[in-house]
Amino acid sequence: MENAAIDETIITSLKQLEIPGEPVPFLDELIHIFLTDASLSSRNLSTAYTQKDWPNVNRWAHKLKGQARNLGANRLSDVCSNLEILASQTEKANADALIQASEDELKAAITALRGYLRTS
Numbered sequence: 589m590e591n592a593a594i595d596e597t598i599i600t601s602l603k604q605l606e607i608p609g610e611p612v613p614f615l616d617e618l619i620h621i622f623l624t625d626a627s628l629s630s631r632n633l634s635t636a637y638t639q640k641d642w643p644n645v646n647r648w649a650h651k652l653k654g655q656a657r658n659l660g661a662n663r664l665s666d667v668c669s670n671l672e673i674l675a676s677q678t679e680k681a682n683a684d685a686l687i688q689a690s691e692d693e694l695k696a697a698i699t700a701l702r703g704y705l706r707t708s
Contacts, residue, residue: 593696598660599704612707618659619701626655630694633671637687646675652690661697664690 599615606614629652636644653668667689674683 593661593663593693593700594704595660595662598658602659616705616707619705622655622659622701623698626652626694626697629655630691633690634687637683642675642680646672649675649690652694656693656697659697659701661693661701664693664697667693 602615602618603613629648633645633648633652636642636648649668649671653665653672656662656664656668667686670682671686671690674680674686
């Protein structure tokens with residue numbers, strides 16, 4: 589589904605990398621890392637934005653974009669890509685909306701990814 593928070597084809601590809609019998613499935617490990625790291629990146633992005641620290645807005649948007657893309661959170665990744673572009677421009681008219689969209693998309697991605705967890 590193109591409009592889903594998570595691209596199912598990415599999840600399927602990641603599941604194919606799993607080794608049967610591992611105590612913690614590979615996908616679960618990746619999701620747990622994402623839950624921690626992406627939340628931290630989002631907080632740092634918001635802090636940088638609040639401080640109008642555009643180089644760090646760019647840095648954290650780029651980091652969050654990669655974290656999102658790796659697990660198929662393409663909508664979040666696209667928003668972060670737009671934030672990267674915005675951070676390098678003089679006009680910052682859509683910044684508030686993009687920051688809010690990144691937070692909303694992160695929540696949607698986290699909710700969707702938790703549905704794929706097989707271990708706690």
